[in-house]
Amino acid sequence: MSDAGAATADPVLYEQSGKVVRVTLNRPDMRNPLAGDVIEALIAALERADADEGVSCVVLTGEGKSFCAGGNLNEIRKLSAEKTPLEIAEWYRRGIQRIPLTFEKISVPVVAAVNGHAIGAGCDLACMADIRIAGESARFAESFLRVGIIPGDGGAWLLPRVIGYPRAMHMLLTAEGVAPPKALDWGLVTEMVEDEALLTRAHEIAEAIASQPPGALREAKRLMRQAQVQSLADSLAEAAVMQGVLQQTEDHKEAVSAILEKRKPSFEGR
Template sequence: MTSADPVLYEQDGHVVTITLNRPDMRNPLAEDVIAALISALLRAEGDKAVHCVVLTGAGKSFCAGGNLNEIRKLSAEKTPLEIADWYRDGIQRIPLTFETLSVPVVAAVNGHAIGAGCDLACMADIRICGEGARFAESFLRVGIIPGDGGAWLLPRIVGHARAMHMLLTAEGVTAKRALDWGLVTEIASDADLLSRAQALAAAIAAQPPAATREAKRLMLKARAQSLADSLAEAAVMQGVLQQAADHQEAVAAILEKRKPSFEGR
């Protein structure tokens, strides 16, 4: 891994920080960044020693969205069907990858999260931001719509009316409004944002890791299930987890008033 890599992958204990690394361009989701980001996410998912991921951007912006130069070239050179294929084979692989992840992801939104960058933040399980953060679902400014899942993601986080407000006005949303609307759960100072996100990730990573991944799976599946189906899923998961060593260790540690030591099983 070098400073020239489009995405950086750094592990500290059970927490991995994935950083979009094109700060001179405000970290757009160019083709090389898309491929590297998906690779990094799948690497973290496949490593059972990773209990939580922090996603952020290098420099002064989280992610400026799509690469406008690539989009202009695409519009000039490809047919509508070829453009559709480009989306399916490119940027749409990001939300579909997030949908498969059991490892929790915390987005640390520094500076601008614009267009596809706003949607990328929405793909995380938890978002916190710096005081100078600004979000915008700004696709209409360039005459297109969210092609990367924003129309599905954003209303589930902030509600239909607020998502429509963001989409149809293309207005920027400040950190304070993002907190008020539930787009983020916390605002940190810009200087402390990454350390605060990593501390939050460490708190998540301190939970029993297998149960944490199953809890996330349960929550994700529940979005498309009836209550009865979700309860049935939970019953099966609970039956397995309550026979696991980490559950027994957690209960013993609470009763014995000591710190638990989990093995991931």
Template sequence: MAHFDPKTYRSALGQFATGVTIVTTRDASGNAVGVTANSFNSVSLDPPLVLWSLARTARSMAAFEQSGGFAVHVLASDQDDLANRFASRTDDKFAGLDVGGEGLPRIDGCSARLVCTTRHMYDGGDHVIMVGEVMDYESEGKAPLLFHGGGYADRIAREAGAGTPPVLYAVEDRIATITLNRPETRNALAEEVIGALVSALEAADANLDIDCVILTGEGPGFCSGGNIKQIKALTAEQRMTPIELENWYKTQIQRIPLTMDRMSVPVIAAVRGHAIGAGCDLACMADIRIAAEDAVFAESFLRVGIIPGDGGAWLLPQIVGLAKASQMMLTGEFIDAHKAERYGLVSEVVPAEALMDRARALAHMVAQFPPSAIRKTKRLIKDARDVSLAEHLDQAAIWQGVLQQMDDHREAIDAILEKRKPQFEGK
């Protein structure tokens, strides 16, 4: 292994996903011991600490308690057979593997490998929570094996790729249109949809030739929220622990609000039909929201015994105020488009057949301005939530100093004085 590099380790944290790790050690006789660790997670960068849990009744418990160290292997996407073997009760899990005769057993071909010294062991009820300090780390650059919704995600992705894409992405006139494309589920946020949506949002934000994004849904609904079948599978089939469920939310649906919050390109949500639960929250993540007359909004999490896990309890009060947000979240009431407009949840209500035309018209109104100024204006609005007025004014002065030196600013002034349409070049 190469010498431990904290920077490389930090950049790799995103690949530590639920249900893809094998932890190895040696017992008192020097024999290799290995288990699948569904709850593996990184908990600290300084010092670099990771944790995982092992059932008290596990046959390998004594080996991990006395060894003083363990190696974590993040499996590669082509190692699903190996994952199945270690998840089973077979006695010879290391059959055919050259794990070395000394030191912690090493499994080759993995996406990443960490060597850890055991720092703490905590009582987790029917599990023991083991915390290790990462002493060495290496990656072979392979895509990690992901396990979600009752199957391996690389296989799910291949099957999804053979059919219709979960999200449509199109660009025209400096406007990107991102369309959730699972009308048969009213565009529920299944894992394949989450991944594709995040990728599309990131692509739009990174493209400086895009000045505005329209987010909408294919078919009669905007987004019906989380995929109930997948959510049920997390506990009913996979029997995830609280730590595993926490990690699932962080590596799945919470990627959407974090991505939306980082973006500098404005997003317009064009909502028709249902925007329920996480679908309502998805609309709240946009900068501008317009609704068709048939739109219905609801914070329906209590109806299924959970809370907004995607930032809805943070987003909604900022948009409609604490009283209305509390009423929506604590009653689960469904509100129609016109009530949503009165609440301030949406800025306009239009006939369903005019929704996309109006969204495009708004997007063109945004995109007519200098590209850098558009993005800086959005960021100024977003960042104002978290700073004082004095800090906000400092930020505005700094950015103003930059923008007023740009060619686009001079072109805007000249075009007004010369009574002509400006030609901006993003410079």
């Protein structure tokens, strides 16, 4: 893509097919950094998908040969030169930190299809998704120390929860890249596929997710996410309330009937 095209193209693409939406970071000439316009467009796309009851899964990927190269170094250098420490802190709060907070609040499941580089904030962005699969050319790196900063976008909270504290510390303190075989072994991704099969496989997973009863699907994600910060007793209490509601829905009754009658269910979100 030319520089002129980069200036005019939508920073994030939003494409819907049935109950699945593909959200694509669209700055391939710069390896899809999380610059200001991309941040705003990504948040808007996630909120749009979450608000649409007809959407049951999002596939998140990057246009071109990279998933996301992290922060825009030119933007960061300008920020360091022109703003005070307090102003920089406020920039993070009003900017990139809104991305993990958006992921935390949405109930629609997100599958990250990681193509090429997922570096720094790009690695953390992948960790914000519920499921991650990688193409064989994917490379993950928690590389903030290489440029003398720390994960300002939630990486210190996210990465240990995905791969465990010791491995997260290894990635952070060495800034070494992690290729798909190790990423698969460490649990950073659940599948590794050939690059040309990445989006096809991501959409297969998304379609499998979207085939579930839509109300129960979103409640299941909420329950799993909330359980990460709840006691067992609190999680059980919340599950009991959710279950009481879900077992009165038409979709629950349809699911049970379809299994007993050996047919494909038809869910209506009721």
